Amino acid sequence: MSHALQPGSRWEIALDVAVVAALVSELSTALTTGKFEGLAVMAIMVIAALARRRMPVAATVAAIGGSGLAAVLPESAVPVWVVAQVCIFSLTLRRQGAISVALPIIHASTLYVAGLVALHLLAFEPLSFGLPLWTAAAASAGYALRSQKATIAALHEMVRVTAEAKDSEIQRTLGEERIRIARDLHDAVAHNIAVINVHAGAAEKAMRIDSHRAIESLEQVRMASRAVLQELQDILLILRSPGQLDDIGPMPTVEGIPALLESGKELGLEIDSHLDELPGLDAATEAALYRVVQEALTNAHRYGDGRARLVLEAQARSVSLSITNGYTPTKESTRSGHGLIGMRERVESAGGELRLDDHDETFRVHVTLPIKSGREKQ
Known part of the structure; x- marks a missing residue:
């Protein structure tokens, strides 16, 4: 009893x-x-x-x-x-x-x-x-x-049951935040590190024969390093803040995609792009599109053949993003990394769908995200 x-x-x-x-x-x-x-x-x-x-x-x-x-x-x-x-x-x-x-x-x-x-x-x-x-x-x-x-x-x-349920919810939320922060770290740092790596190598080669080009490459290294530091500071600010995590610091938007394309071209990528004018999107959708483009271009530079095609189109009730690049199969290029996992999690968290197609030495990332109404955004 x-x-x-x-x-x-x-x-x-x-x-x-x-x-x-x-x-x-x-x-x-x-x-x-x-x-x-x-x-x-x-x-x-x-x-x-x-x-x-x-x-x-x-x-x-x-x-x-x-x-x-x-x-x-x-x-x-x-x-x-x-x-x-x-x-x-x-x-x-x-x-x-x-x-x-x-x-x-x-x-x-x-x-x-x-x-x-x-x-x-x-x-x-x-x-x-x-x-x-x-x-x-x-x-x-x-x-x-x-x-x-x-x-x-x-x-x-x-x-007791309520306290246990609340503790479980807190642990689940913390787990989701850890995944989100890890995703942000990967997305924010990997692209800029690739930029630093390319321009540092170019500066090393040009140091003795073309000092002006070496200086330009070092300037790009400095700018990319500053961007990495800014991203890390934003994420650390989120970690230190007791408030709503997603409301702190600037969120990436589709307006930053052209800058990503220019950065990719500076890395040596030949990028063929088509960007539609997009209707007002909610913050999660814009951040998902930006991060997918960032990760896909980083992968295209790291594993691809130097060419990529990007198409961003607005449809009736959705936004379609397609990024395609060729590659030469190697052990490293066929390995699935955390970046692809992060892309899928980010797209699904925004209510969208991500498909990956690897066929005939061509890798394709296709994203479909819904255009939410004003009430759904709230």
């Missing part, structure tokens, strides 16, 4: 005091009258009271028997009935079901008959009905306390 349904110590002490008071009363009566038959019945009742915690049903049955014997011992009736009510209270406090209803009814009937016999009450006298009502009150008090304890236990359980 759960701890919440166990009787409280205050009630047990009060019941024990009532039993002791009844025993003292009966002992005093026996010493005064010299009749010790009632004391023998009281001994049975005290044993039943002591057993009521562990064996409430057996104790109540014994108490009902004692109440019946008290019918022939008028001087001992009240103390005996007091102890019997203690057992009734403990029964309804600890047990539920038919037994907790049947035994109090039997005891109430016993008291009604005993009142007529021991106290010579009339059948319809108010006091005759008072004795059964006494039992009903004791039983009802036990029911009420048990119900209260069950309610408190249910509330504690609800609080």
